[in-house]
Amino acid sequence: MHITDYGIDMMMTSVCASNRFYETELYCCKDSYDFFIKNEIPFTQITILDELSEIRKGENELWSWSKIVTMKYQNEPWIHLDFDSVITRPFDEEDVDFSFGFPDFYVDSNNKSITPFSIRHLEDIYLFWFDKLHSTPQSKTTWDFNQIPNASFMICNSPQKIKEVIHKFEKDNRWIIDKENWDDYSTDKIGELCCYFEQFLLTKYIKDSLLKTKILKVDGYCNASDDVKDILENDYMFIQNYIDNGYFHFPLYKILKGDVLSNIFSLFWKTFKIKKEKKYKTPL
Amino acid sequence: MDRIIYTWKTTDINHFKGFTERGIEVMKLSVQSANKFYKTELFCDSEGARLMKINEIPFKKITVVDWLDNFKIQNWGLAKLKTMEQQTTPYIHIDLDVVVLEKFKKTNYDITWGYYEVDLSRFPEGVSSKLEYSSLDYHLNNYVNNAKKYEPSKLNDFDFGRVTNNSVMIVNNPYPIKDIIQELFDMTSKYNIEFNTTKNMFMEQFLFYQLVSSKGHISKNIYTKELYSNLNIKTYREDNNFFNQFLQRAYFHWDSFNKLDEKEYNDIYKLLLNKTKSVF
Numbered sequence: 001m002h003i004t005d006y007g008i009d010m011m012m013t014s015v016c017a018s019n020r021f022y023e024t025e026l027y028c029c030k031d032s033y034d035f036f037i038k039n040e041i042p043f044t045q046i047t048i049l050d051e052l053s054e055i056r057k058g059e060n061e062l063w064s065w066s067k068i069v070t071m072k073y074q075n076e077p078w079i080h081l082d083f084d085s086v087i088t089r090p091f092d093e094e095d096v097d098f099s100f101g102f103p104d105f106y107v108d109s110n111n112k113s114i115t116p117f118s119i120r121h122l123e124d125i126y127l128f129w130f131d132k133l134h135s136t137p138q139s140k141t142t143w144d145f146n147q148i149p150n151a152s153f154m155i156c157n158s159p160q161k162i163k164e165v166i167h168k169f170e171k172d173n174r175w176i177i178d179k180e181n182w183d184d185y186s187t188d189k190i191g192e193l194c195c196y197f198e199q200f201l202l203t204k205y206i207k208d209s210l211l212k213t214k215i216l217k218v219d220g221y222c223n224a225s226d227d228v229k230d231i232l233e234n235d236y237m238f239i240q241n242y243i244d245n246g247y248f249h250f251p252l253y254k255i256l257k258g259d260v261l262s263n264i265f266s267l268f269w270k271t272f273k274i275k276k277e278k279k280y281k282t283p284l
Numbered sequence: 285m286d287r288i289i290y291t292w293k294t295t296d297i298n299h300f301k302g303f304t305e306r307g308i309e310v311m312k313l314s315v316q317s318a319n320k321f322y323k324t325e326l327f328c329d330s331e332g333a334r335l336m337k338i339n340e341i342p343f344k345k346i347t348v349v350d351w352l353d354n355f356k357i358q359n360w361g362l363a364k365l366k367t368m369e370q371q372t373t374p375y376i377h378i379d380l381d382v383v384v385l386e387k388f389k390k391t392n393y394d395i396t397w398g399y400y401e402v403d404l405s406r407f408p409e410g411v412s413s414k415l416e417y418s419s420l421d422y423h424l425n426n427y428v429n430n431a432k433k434y435e436p437s438k439l440n441d442f443d444f445g446r447v448t449n450n451s452v453m454i455v456n457n458p459y460p461i462k463d464i465i466q467e468l469f470d471m472t473s474k475y476n477i478e479f480n481t482t483k484n485m486f487m488e489q490f491l492f493y494q495l496v497s498s499k500g501h502i503s504k505n506i507y508t509k510e511l512y513s514n515l516n517i518k519t520y521r522e523d524n525n526f527f528n529q530f531l532q533r534a535y536f537h538w539d540s541f542n543k544l545d546e547k548e549y550n551d552i553y554k555l556l557l558n559k560t561k562s563v564f
Contacts, residue, residue, distance in 0.1 A: 107404045107415060107445070114404055114445035119428050122420070130417060139417070141518065146415035 003035075006261055010253050011041050011083045013268045018081060019044070020272065021090040027070045029053040049073065062190065064151070064198035065177055071156070072166040080154040084253060088271075089246040097161055097211035101153025101247055103218060104199050107146050122148075128189060129196035133176060143204060149215050151198040152249040161211055169205045173197075217245070228252060236263040243271060285390070285454070288322040288376045290315075290343070292332035293352050293363035295479070306549065308339050310541050311380045313553070315342050317560045318378065321387040327367045329353045358479035361488025362469070364450065369465040371458045379451040383536045383556050391454055393505040395461055395496060398452030398537065399514075400506055401489065402427065404445045423447070430486035434475050441498065448493040449514070451537045452507065460502050464495045471495075508533060515540045520548070527552065531559050 018024050023044040026036060029052040036046060052066050067080065079091065085101070105122050107114065126145060134143070156162050176197075182190075206213055229252060231238050242248035253261060268274065318324045325345040326336060329352040336346055351370060355363055368377055376388060382398075402423045404415065427447055431439060455461050469476070472487050496502050510529075514537040520526050530536045536556065541549060 114443070116431075116439040116442070116444065119424070119444050123424060123428075127417065127420060127424070135417065140421070141416050141418050142414070143417060144414035145417065145420055 006253055006258075006265070007083075008039055008041075009261075009265045009268075010250065011039075012274060013265065013272060014081060014083050014086050015041050015043055016274045017086045017088060017268075017272045021087060022079065027052065027073065029055065029066075062177060062194055062197065064194035067151070067198055068166060068169065068202060071159075072163045072170075074156070074159045074162075077157050077159060078155075080151075080156070082152045082249070084250045085152045085247065086243075086250060086268075087247045088243050091155060091216075091247070094155065094157070094214055094216070095212075096214045097156070097158040098206055099153075099155040099157075099214045099216050100149030100151065100203075101155075101216055102150040102249065103147060103215045104150040104195070105145070105148040106215070106218070108218070124189075125192040125195050126200050129193050130200075132186065133196075134201075144207075145200075147203075147215060148200050149203055149213075150249065151195075151202070152251075153216075153247060155216075158211065161209065162206070165202075165205050165209050165211070168209075169202060173201065229255060232264070233257060233260050236260050236267070239264050239267065243267075285374050285376060285388070285456070286323055287373075288318045288324050288378055288384070289367065289371070290324065290326045290378065290380060291352070291364045291367040292326060292328035292336065292380070293355055293360055294329055294331040294335070295358050295360055303335055303339060304542075306541055307380075308341070309553065310383075310538060311339075311341050313556060313560065314378070314380050314383055317384040317556075319344060320560070321384060322376065327352060327370075329355070357476055359476060359484035359487060361450070361484045362472075362476060365465045365468065365488060365492065368453070368455065368458070369462050369469075371455070371462070374456045374458065377450075377453045377455070378535070379537070379539075381538050381541065382451050383538060383560065384534070385531065385536060385559060386534045388454060388507070388534050391456065391505060391507070393503045394455070394457035395502065396454040396456075396505040396507050397448040397450065397493070398506075398535065399449050399508040399510070400446050401449035401514075402445075402447040426482045426485050427490045430483055431490065434472070434483070434486070435491070442490075442494050443497060446493070447490050448506070449537070450489050450492070451514075451539070452535055454507065457502075460499070461496075464492065464499065464502070468492055468495055514538070515552075517543055527555070531555065 015024055019042060024042075025045045025047060026041075026043045027047050027049050028036065030048055031053070033046060033048050036043065049070065051069055055061070055066060055069075071078075071080070081087070105118055105126070122145065126148060130139075130143070176193075186193075203213070232252065233256065242250070253264075256264070315324055319342060323345070324343050325347060326332075326341075326343045327347050327349050328336065330348050332352070333346050333348045336343065349367075349370070351366055352363060355366060357363070364377065364379075368375075378384070402419070404423075423444075428444060431442055431444075435442075468487065468491055472491065475483070476487060496504055515527070515530070517540050538552070538556070541552075544552070
């Protein structure tokens with residue numbers, strides 16, 4: 001994995017922002033442990049999981065599998081964040097087993113959510129991989145593609161029930177992880193497979209187990225679209241809207257111009273009171 | 285509103301619902317049922333008139349028109365729009381697989397479609413309550429992919445959440461609809477000649493609805509809000525009572541009659557025949 005200085009800035013922001021409200025814990029493999037220590041990413045605790053260390057390494061690593069596997073080691077209610085997810089207020093308590101921060105694809109009653117972008121997104125990720133992996137005459141008419149959540153924020157109030165879900169998920173889908181003979185086109189879409197796994201397939205298993213789920217907010221998701229990129233490149237202070245949202249996902253950092261990012265991260269340091277010197281040790 | 289109009293254009297491509305044994309039976313049923321409440325008129329080409337007459341399809345009036353005799357486009361959905369373009373007084377246009385079960389309620393909208401063929405926003409409360417792959421796949425293959433292919437510069441203007449079905453259209457104000465159809469023919473002139481089933485549906489249904497929707501001055505509505513306003517065979521086979529709900533409505537779009545087995549077809553045909561006889 002190639003991690004840039006901005007990538008480490010993003011991690012630092014995410015962890016420091018969370019530390020203001022919660023204890024933070026990283027579950028990682030042996031190889032990445034050193035990286036987090038050397039760069040002083042300030043987790044409350046870091047735990048090396050053997051299972052994560054044993055996951056096959058390669059160009060097409062299924063990173064979302066690690067996220068899913070980690071869930072079965074949890075015994076207390078938990079919140080899982082991606083490294084580009086930032087909390088600016090504590091979450092309200094919800095009377096459900098499992099919540100997601102934002103939707104990735106959903107249909108609303110006035111169709112405003114159905115855009116060419118969203119249709120293409122649905123097709124590229126979910127319909128493509130469903131067709132490859134799980135399409136049967138029965139699943140075509142029973143699996144639900146509405147309300148697919150984004151997995152950048154996941155809040156679990158029922159860890160024991162989720163453990164059971166994960167065990168079944170692993171049992172049924174391990175063959176996908178072990179499969180090696182992907183065609184070239186599928187190999188190019190392994191990133192999409194990760195999203196299919198953690199957002200569509202995992203949700204299906206959770207819902208099939210009759211757990212109560214919820215998507216917390218429809219608005220406020222800082223998506224990686226050209227529209228938002230253009231707005232931020234014209235006025236980086238627009239990021240304040242996302243900060244005010246209570247939490248936000250910021251994958252856009254990977255494609256914004258350097259000067260815009262520098263301004264945004266300066267704002268983050270100030271907002272989250274992060275004191276740091278930029279002497280990162282990125283992996284070779 | 286006292287007239288129902290139909291369109292027939294004989295094409296080089298065999299229409300799968302055309303003059304087959306079942307096709308003729310269903311056409312007769314459609315026209316008989318419409319005759320009960322309306323004056324029916326078929327606009328057609330010369331060959332279509334000949335076929336309708338020898339098969340005794342009971343239209344009140346058959347009008348052979350130049351615009352269909354000379355119509356070179358094989359996508360028959362556009363022939364229907366061509367007929368609508370020529371109208372100057374209010375009308376209801378229905379397909380030959382639509383059975384009319386009661387007089388349509390009066391509407392004040394410029395145009396009212398029978399039902400949405402695709403309405404993604406309705407799935408949370410629809411029959412299945414799920415947004416299924418099969419529905420999405422249908423939408424993508426017939427509409428979304430054609431929009432990308434033929435109108436890529438307009439993608440951001442389109443509402444991909446809804447597509448109307450054109451089997452029933454009630455038009456109170458023919459003039460703005462005429463303008464829209466002319467615009468549609470201009471817009472599609474580079475690609476509308478060559479036949480393609482999904483392109484035919486895309487132009488006739490998706491584009492027509494999008495163009496109407498884009499004009500703020502045209503009022504529009506949907507007559508039947510329920511999903512599955514046509515016969516979903518899978519649901520029909522799973523639920524014995526499924527078909528009965530159609531008999532309570534103003535019309536029944538029997539687009540799947542060719543896909544049913546003999547018994548299923550005969551059962552539905554008898555029910556529709558009895559229903560239409562009971563109101564005759």
